[in-house]
Amino acid sequence: MTVTADTPADLGTAETLEAAPLRRAYRFELVKLLSQWRIRLLLLACWVAPGLFVAGVGQQGTLPTDTLFGRWMHATGWAGPLVVLGFAGSWALPLLTSVVAGDVFAVEDRLGTWRHLLVAVRSPRRIFAAKALASVTVVVLLVTGLVAASVAGGLATEGDRPLVGLDGHQLTPGQAAAAVLLAWAAALAPTLALAAIGLLGSVVLGRSPMGLLVPAFVAVAMQLAQMLPLPVALRLALPGYAFVSWNGLFTAPARLDELLIGVAVGLAWAVTALLLARLLFLRRDFTNGSDDGLGRRGVVLAVLPPAALLAVTFGAVASAVPATGTADGITEAKVERSVATAFAHLYRLQTEQLHRPAVTEAQLRATAQCDRSGGQVDPVGAGNDWRCVVTWHLPGTAAPGNAVYQLDVAANGRITADGDGPKEVNGYFLVRTPHGDAPNPLWQFDAGVELLATSPKG
Known part of the structure; x- marks a missing residue:
């Protein structure tokens, strides 16, 4: 292949120059990245630290119960990778993409090596493609290490046991393994979006160290947005929503609508940011040694397309999602349905622990009555002032059972239920079983509101 328009003016000349193969340029950029001490340190940390963390928690008496699936880390090895995924989506992956993708172009500006690179490759287009592919390769290696290490640590310490899902039902080890791997695969979409945003920041800001911080700033902004009572459509339009919506894989049936939308939006952001970075990169004047960025105009050009997206x-x-009755999708009917469903599944689990007569969810006929602030606040929206009374029936018993739970309903639909009596059901952290003390599944539990689902009341 010959290159004319891609060749910088001072390289040349009237004759055409043969561009270096993309494969060779990619291999060169990948070796450059992997030769950096900080990249090697990150690879080592990602392939070792999650396993040590999961194994260490397995030896502790306390659990990270504030993290989704953290309360089940002593019960199965498949809970550990999900705890790691929750942390990685919030902090680790944005920082990793910042270090890898946020500096891949800026480093050439700081070292002043663009002219040497252009002489060697002879095609800005291939330089961009090689750097982007090398960055994505390293990011995928880092994510793969997080998955492999956390799974290995969990299985080594707690074994291949069933996992309790978000709605209280049990997943077999095979189902848990498939769901865990799918959850991590879904998290690749927002990770690639952050990596593409990092490449864009590195192109636009040049040698400025601010390029390193762009993915981290975007991730922090998305984290803050997820805490706010935003409309459901706006929440799903953010590129990082797949970091949250993977929990829909752990319900029965699986809630895939939010997950698929989150993955599609993340990939759309990745493609848009990558194409924009390529366009701006090719507009640079590499013959000007003092040109190390695109200035204010470049910043404007880099911000407007993502805002439009x-x-x-x-x-x-x-326009595509069904109406939810409220802007944030959290209604009284949905909370009641989620709490009752999770309680019924977990009651069966507690029954098995205590070797009581088996009972089915249909026999229990569990229902929940929920309100906020004792009826002083409309029972809609996120808040930590929800209270639910769960009622169930046992075969052969005339009087129904009742249990009280204090709820914290997050803006993203996660429910944390804390038992408030009776003590025989949810009053103690441990229950005495024929094989010794075991965690009480009804003491505290997690559930989730499907933000896109409709209900008769909501």
């Missing part, structure tokens, strides 16, 4: 995806999701 956010508006377009928000409109598309708003």
Whole structure:
């Protein structure tokens, strides 16, 4: 292949130059990245630290119960990778993409090596492709290490046992393994979006160290947005929503609508940011040694398309998703249904622990009556002032059973239920079984509200 327009003006000349093969340029960029001490340190940490963390928690008496699936880390080896995924989506993956992708172009500006690279490769297009592919390769290696290490640590300490899902039902080891791997695969979409945003920041800001912080800033902004009572459509239009919506894989039936939308939006952001970074990169004047970025105009050009994408995806999701009755999708009927379903599944688990007569969810006929602040606040939306009374029936017993739970309902739909009596059901952290003390599944439990689902009341 010959290159004319891609060749910098001072390279040349009237004759055409043969561009270096993309394979060779990619291998060169990958070796450059892997030769950096900080990249090697990150690879070592990702392939070792999660396993040590999961194994260490397995030896402790306390559990990270504030993290989704943290309360089940002593019960099965498949809970550990999900705890690691929750932390990675919030902090680790944004920082990793910042270090890898946020500096891949800026380092050439700081070292002043663009002219040497252009002489060697002879094609800015291939330079961009090689750097982008090398960055994605390293990011995928880092994510693979997080998955492999956390799974190995969990299985080594707690074994291949069933996992309790988000709605209280049990997943077999095979089902748990498939769901865990799918959850991590879904998290790749927002990770690639952050990596592409990092490449864009590195192109636009040049040698400025601010390029390193762009993915981290975007991730922090998304974290703050997920805490706010945003409309469902706007929440799903954010590129990082797949970091949250993977928990729909752990319900029966699986809630895939939010997950698929989150993955599609993340990939759309990745493609948009990558194409924009390529366009701006090819507009640079590499013959000017003092040109190390695109200035204010470049910053504007880099910000406007993502803002337009956010508006377009928000409109598309708003028109496509069903009405939820409230802006944030959290209604009284949904909370009651989620709490009752999770309680019924977990009551059966407690019955098995105590070797009581088996009972089915249909026989229990569990229902929940929920309100906020004792009826002083409309029972909709997120908040930590929810209270539910769960009622169930046992075969052969005339009087129904009742249990009280204090609820913290997060804006993203996660429910944390804390038992408030009676003590025989949810009053103690441990229950005495024929084989010794075991964690009481009804003491505290997690559930989730399907933000896109409709209900008769909601």
